Amino acid sequence: MKSLPEVKAALPEYVGVNAQVLQDVAKRLDKAYKSFFRRVKAGQKAGYPRFRGRDRYDSFTYPQPSQSSVSGDGKHVYLPKIGNVRIKLHRPFAGKLKTLAVKREGAEWYAVLTCELPRTEPLPATASQVGIDVGTTWFFVTSDGEFCENHKLFQASSKKLRVVQRALSRKPKKNGNRHKKAKARVAKLYRKTARQRLQVHHEEAKKLVIKHDLICHEDLNVKGMAQGNLGKQIHDVAWGQFFQILSGKAAWAGRRVVAVDPRLTSQRCHVCGHTERGNRASQANFRCLSCGHTENADVNAAKNILAQGLRFVAQRISLEIACHEKPRPLGLLRPERV
Ligand SMILES: [Zn+2]
Known part of the structure; x- marks a missing residue:
């Protein structure tokens, strides 16, 4: 300078x-x-x-x-x-x-x-806690058995995006005028889908924060972002944005967000704790090989995520009491990890 x-x-x-x-x-x-x-x-x-x-x-x-x-x-x-x-x-x-x-x-x-802006008053407590499991079939599924769909609005523009992207790949001259125009069209549509996604994320995060005092979700960092195919990576990035918005809104509202280690949450029976790959009868169905409990596989996973989050919060609160720690400041934007 x-x-x-x-x-x-x-x-x-x-x-x-x-x-x-x-x-x-x-x-x-x-x-x-x-x-x-x-x-x-x-x-x-x-x-x-x-x-x-x-x-x-x-x-x-x-x-x-x-x-x-x-x-x-x-x-x-x-x-x-x-x-x-x-x-x-x-x-x-x-x-x-x-x-x-x-x-x-x-x-x-x-x-x-x-x-x-001056800080707003925290929302009144609701005594409700929730675990959410994100996925590709549904945007997320909650431990209460609510299914949040992948929005159709967004799917429609994704389809359009594929069309213009194909048109772009057909323009041979890399620096030609037609190529430039096709590229601008792709970029414009891409921005539109990104804005739509952002809006949906804000709306869905707001609904969760209004309803629940504690929201638990899987920690994407533990999951390993680099593994798997490109489509999944893009989804991971989108979820990362969603979780970030969720944490921000939660901090404003005085809510707690906990990111839990997601390993085995889809294989563990939330009733008896029996953990085996075979428990997952199919993509959608969970049937415990030990106690016979059956449930939607995503709801079962969301319940495990909630249970793990609750265990962490209980430990954390007893620690806060034992150490005479002051309650955490509301402005904490990053979720706690376990
Ligand atoms: Zn079981």
Whole structure:
């Protein structure tokens, strides 16, 4: 950041860019390298930070925007060094404006405002606890025997996505105009499906958080993301997003989310504890070879996940009492792991 004046002297085009925007670029670079070294240290797949040319660099941030950046009538946003830009305000915003980012998505531009709001009151306790088992047939199945379906809305656009993707692969000239247009169509549809998925995740997470004090789900990190086919990996990424949203909403509402080791949860009988691969009579049905208990296989797994989560919470609470620990802060975004 200190060398920015030198950069500006050598490259006069940088003078036209807002100073805080330039500083934010340096902060982003620092963050990329810090994350890289953290991953190296943790022995994870590291991925060295790559140079981003102008086609890949899609946003810039004003870290300390003026509180009056958006005009009173909501029709313009003021961007220092650029000026007033016409906007379509999608929803009213409240609280203290913390950052203002300008983002490009294909041919669309967005102004992204982050605001600080006072913490809301936690939701009243419901004395209800639930385990959820995510899968491919159903989005998730709960220990109460509720089945949340994979939304049709999303499936319809997935089908469209396959069509445009096929069209793209038929355009032979890699840098031709038709190829470029087909690529833009794929990207646009991809963004649409991602937005739809995000909306569904928010809605479903909200329903769970309203209903239950404790929500237990499987820990995807234990499951091993790299194994299996590509389709499953994509699903894992989607579930990762869902669990993250769930944890965030739970923290706001004063709820508890626990991520449990999912191993053997699909093979164990939740009634007698007998664990054997043969218990799973088919993909959908569970029949215990020891006690004869029969149930939907996913509901049985969800009940095991809940039981494991409850054991952890009981231990954790007795530990908190024994150590005179203060209750955990509500702002904890990461689920507890067991
Ligand atoms: Zn049994």
